Amino acid sequence: MQLENLIAERVPFMHRRLDNGLSMVVAPDPAATVVSINVWYKVGSRDEPLGRFGIAHFIEHLMFQGTERTERGEFTELINRAGGSPNATTGFDRTSFFMSVPRASLELALWLEADRMHSRLRGTPPESLRDQLAVIRQEAAQRARKPEARLFDRLVGRLAPSQANYGHNAIGDVDALETLTIDDVHAFADRHHVPQNAVVTLVGAVRADEGFALIERYFAAVQNPPKSTIDGLRDGVVHAAELVPTSKTPVIAGLAIKLPSSPSSRYAQAAAALDAIGRQKTGPFGRHLDLSPTGDHDVSVSDIPLHRSYSVGFVFIRSTDSRSIQGFADRARDAFSSACAAGLAEQEWASAVRRRTADHLARLSDLRHRAEVLSELVAVNGDTTASLTEGFLPNSRTTPGRLTELFAFDSLTVDVAA
Numbered sequence: 001m002q003l004e005n006l007i008a009e010r011v012p013f014m015h016r017r018l019d020n021g022l023s024m025v026v027a028p029d030p031a032a033t034v035v036s037i038n039v040w041y042k043v044g045s046r047d048e049p050l051g052r053f054g055i056a057h058f059i060e061h062l063m064f065q066g067t068e069r070t071e072r073g074e075f076t077e078l079i080n081r082a083g084g085s086p087n088a089t090t091g092f093d094r095t096s097f098f099m100s101v102p103r104a105s106l107e108l109a110l111w112l113e114a115d116r117m118h119s120r121l122r123g124t125p126p127e128s129l130r131d132q133l134a135v136i137r138q139e140a141a142q143r144a145r146k147p148e149a150r151l152f153d154r155l156v157g158r159l160a161p162s163q164a165n166y167g168h169n170a171i172g173d174v175d176a177l178e179t180l181t182i183d184d185v186h187a188f189a190d191r192h193h194v195p196q197n198a199v200v201t202l203v204g205a206v207r208a209d210e211g212f213a214l215i216e217r218y219f220a221a222v223q224n225p226p227k228s229t230i231d232g233l234r235d236g237v238v239h240a241a242e243l244v245p246t247s248k249t250p251v252i253a254g255l256a257i258k259l260p261s262s263p264s265s266r267y268a269q270a271a272a273a274l275d276a277i278g279r280q281k282t283g284p285f286g287r288h289l290d291l292s293p294t295g296d297h298d299v300s301v302s303d304i305p306l307h308r309s310y311s312v313g314f315v316f317i318r319s320t321d322s323r324s325i326q327g328f329a330d331r332a333r334d335a336f337s338s339a340c341a342a343g344l345a346e347q348e349w350a351s352a353v354r355r356r357t358a359d360h361l362a363r364l365s366d367l368r369h370r371a372e373v374l375s376e377l378v379a380v381n382g383d384t385t386a387s388l389t390e391g392f393l394p395n396s397r398t399t400p401g402r403l404t405e406l407f408a409f410d411s412l413t414v415d416v417a418a
């Protein structure tokens with residue numbers, strides 16, 4: 001018998017994919033008495049940005065430290081009680097979580113794995129960051145004492161063109177990790193520790209049909225968060241003002257607002273809503289700004305659609321009103337908040353939808369821009385079934401409800417910079 005056939009016969013496996021992008025593999029083994037579970041995330045030290053070397057391995061540690069539904073240490077304790085020893089490793093390209101449990105504890109194990117994929121470290125106590133850094137310092141010291149490990153690092157360091165990607169090991173830079181906040185950790189996990197970036201494999205004492213059914217039962221509801229929040233943007237609205245004394249309207253205040261990533265139907269709705277709110281000085285924002293009738297004012301709105309992070313919308317106000325420049329920026333923020341709370345009139349929404357639609361059609365009528373839109377579409381969605389309508393055009397039949405939900409943040413009270 002050929003080796004190829006022998007392996008196929010001895011190691012039969014099947015794979016499938018859930019709607020949320022999670023890959024599943026089941027390899028039954030009638031001789032086995034336990035089930036081995038592997039949860040594989042396609043993220044490792046090569047994915048770490050500058051100044052964050054070591055974060056993938058750090059998250060591997062934190063994934064055992066509790067969620068909103070489990071206490072710190074409970075993951076390991078429950079699996080230990082079931083007879084398993086959960087552990088994990090982080091490499092250049094991947095993070096691998098593994099354990100073997102009796103068939104009777106398979107559902108518990110899958111519940112725990114799905115729970116931490118769902119939580120992505122929400123509920124992890126903040127003191128775990130400090131504690132796990134201390135553990136990682138010990139691991140780093142141990143590693144530094146091994147000549148083979150030092151040599152390995154030097155050799156890989158020579159192969160890699162820079163410290164980025166493959167140029168540093170999974171331990172990374174422990175001092176740099178000291179400055180990480182829980183938000184930084186969430187942002188990295190939200191980008192990488194998600195169903196569409198993961199594979200769940202079951203090997204051993206489980207039938208293929210029941211294996212797939214169980215993975216689906218626990219993981220199908222795990223959502224992928226909005227694309228990429230790594231090094232992402234802060235929540236809320238930020239505002240700032242500049243004085244340009246030579247200008248006819250010397251005060252320029254601006255607001256930046258997070259919008260959903262593009263192309264997506266949520267982005268299309270949010271960008272149109274922003275357009276409606278900031279439409280000239282007579283729009284909802286301008287009306288709430290309560291501009292002095294004797295002054296000269298101009299309101300404009302724009303946005304930068306981003307694919308790999310949140311998009312950003314801008315509202316600019318130019319004015320002759322120079323009562324304290326910072327005061328003007330604060331007023332602009334408050335006016336924006338009130339305009340969002342008041343919502344849009346049907347007519348304002350309809351006009352914004354028409355403007356956005358006309359702009360999109362104009363882009364598609366030009367070959368260069370049409371090619372650009374198509375590249376964008378396939379680059380982002382990865383398949384050609386994606387449509388040139390959905391994700392680009394706001395839906396005229398749906399009047400936006402709570403505007404703050406459209407703008408990818410929950411509350412306008414978060415205000416981080418003046």
Ligand SMILES: [Zn+2]
Nearest residue numbers: 057061136139
């Ligand atoms: Zn470690």
